[in-house]
Amino acid sequence: MTDHLSQTMYILLVDDNPNNLKVLSEAIQGCGWKALMATDGESAIAQAEYAHPDLILLDVMMPGIDGFETCQRLKANSITENIPIIFMTALSDATDKVKGLEIGAVDYITKPFQQEEVIARLKLHLKISHLTKTLEQRVQERTSELSQSVQQLQQTQLQLIQSEKMSTLGQLVAGIGHEINNPVGFLGGNRTHIEQYVQDLLRLIQLYEQKLPDPDADIDELIEEIDLEYIVEDLPKLLASMDQGITRLKDISCSLRTFARSDISSKVEFQIHEGLDSTLMLLKHRLKDQGNRPKIEVVAEYSDLPPISCYPGQLNQVFMNIIANAIDAFDELHQHRLEQNIAHDTTNTITITTSFEHEEQTVTVCIADNALGMPVEVKERIFEPSFTTKPVGKGTGLGLAISYQIIVDKHNGKIDCLSTPGKGTQFMITLPI
The missing domain is CATH 3.40.50.2300 (Response regulator)
Known part of the structure; x- marks a missing residue:
């Protein structure tokens, strides 16, 4: 036996x-x-x-x-x-x-x-049954092992993609920051001198007008040709506009450095609001009126948050992925409305809310939009690697998969999604301090 x-x-x-x-x-x-x-x-x-x-x-x-x-x-x-x-x-x-x-x-x-025949057949079929059960168990075990291996491979691929992206982004931003800072510093420094020179020249002209109230015909002709009165009025405005442009360049440079900090090796103390603001600064051009699509209003409802220990560059990448997806959803919504000839009757809004839970010692970031929303079958797969609903060339399907890995694996946090078709989508990120 x-x-x-x-x-x-x-x-x-x-x-x-x-x-x-x-x-x-x-x-x-x-x-x-x-x-x-x-x-x-x-x-x-x-x-x-x-x-x-x-x-x-x-x-x-x-x-x-x-x-x-x-x-x-x-x-x-x-x-x-x-x-x-x-x-x-x-x-x-x-x-x-x-x-x-x-x-x-x-x-x-x-x-x-015959008893011997019965026993022989019973033994045969019990043995076959045992082998069948054993084979099924081995197949299940092997399938489970293969499934785990595939998941581990996907996780490893995501980590490699993430590390490569952050490394490349960090190097790129460092180079851009250096390239921007030098001319911006030059422009900022020279603008101060130009403003002083312009004021001095305008004072000189005013003094000439006082001392020589009756200029000759050639001077009168030139004043009329160049429209001196308009120049005197417009020059300060031009200088103020240049000042705004230089400030904007400084903000972009600062936001780039904040967004893609080289913090891969260890966690650092970071104020989440800085990351959200730098992300919005970098996406500012996409939030504006795009012709077919009205501008997107951003409502920031920030609570008092303590700094948290994290990888700032990676968290900012999560914020970038979610907010950029919301903007894409508004683009799709208005393309659909144009095709169906449906009137636009609501304000495009992205609402960012932050809160601090004292008992749990966690920080929560909620990013919500009132765009298209998602069907249940799509929402259930959004964190899967390579899953995307966007056209070929528009999305890799890695953004939210990497975001999930950053929040859950790298920061021991949680990321959840609520979505109602036709009403909007909400992402909730919870991070331990």
């Missing part, structure tokens, strides 16, 4: 003949197996559901429901469908044997039977 049959096996004997049950029971117990007995189909089904035998020896001719119907009901029941069934019959008609095999039996024993 093989090892797998040395453990206790339960055989359900189903026969309306008590003598047959007695003979079979003695033979089965002689092999070290346990015999369960039933004299009709109904009680056989009930015992099979309750006791889960390893094999069923089933008589064909019984009162009530016969063996064929009993077998069909056992095979239709999810609890008993995998139990091997061997038919016992006094019939030798090949048609009955084919019918039994077609409805799910694994073998046939013809009465009168």
Whole structure:
């Protein structure tokens, strides 16, 4: 007897003949197996559901429901469908044997039977059943291992993509920051001198006008040609406009440095509002009126937040992905409205809310839009690598997958999404301090 049959096996004997049950029971117990007995189909089904035998020896001719119907009901029941069934019959008609095999039996024993034959067939089918179960278990284990390997590979790929992006971005921003800072500093410094020079020249002209109230014809002609009065009025405005431009360049340079800080190796203390503001600064051009699409209003409802220990550059990348996706959603919404000739009746709004939970010592960032929203089947897959609803060339499907990894794996936080089709989407990010 093989090892797998040395453990206790339960055989359900189903026969309306008590003598047959007695003979079979003695033979089965002689092999070290346990015999369960039933004299009709109904009680056989009930015992099979309750006791889960390893094999069923089933008589064909019984009162009530016969063996064929009993077998069909056992095979239709999810609890008993995998139990091997061997038919016992006094019939030798090949048609009955084919019918039994077609409805799910694994073998046939013809009465009168030899005990040795019965035991041999029982051993064979118990062994086959054991091998089948073992194979299924091994397949499940192997499938699970492969699934884990695929997930680990995807995670590793995302980490490599993330590291490469942040490294490249950090180098790019460092170079851009350096390139911007030098001319901006030059312009800022010179603008101060130009403003002083212009004021001095205007004072000189005013003094000339006071001292020489009656200039000759050539001077009058030149004053009229250059429109001196307009120049005197417009020069301060031009200088103020240049000042705003230089300030804007400084803000962009500062936002770039804040957005993509080189902080890969260790966490640092960081104020989340700085990251949100720098992200919005970099996306400012996309928030403006785009012709077909009205401007997007940003409503920032910030609470007092303590700084948190984190990787600022990576968090900012999450903010960038979510807010940029919201802008894309507004673009799609207005393209749809144009195609359907639907009037625009609401203000495009992205609302950013932050809060601090004292008891949990966590910070929450909520980014919500009132754009398209997502169907349930899309929302359930948004964090999967390579899943995207955008046209070819418009999206990689990695933005939210990387965002999930940054929040959950890198920062031990949570990121959740609520979305209602036709009403909007909301992302909630919770981070430990």
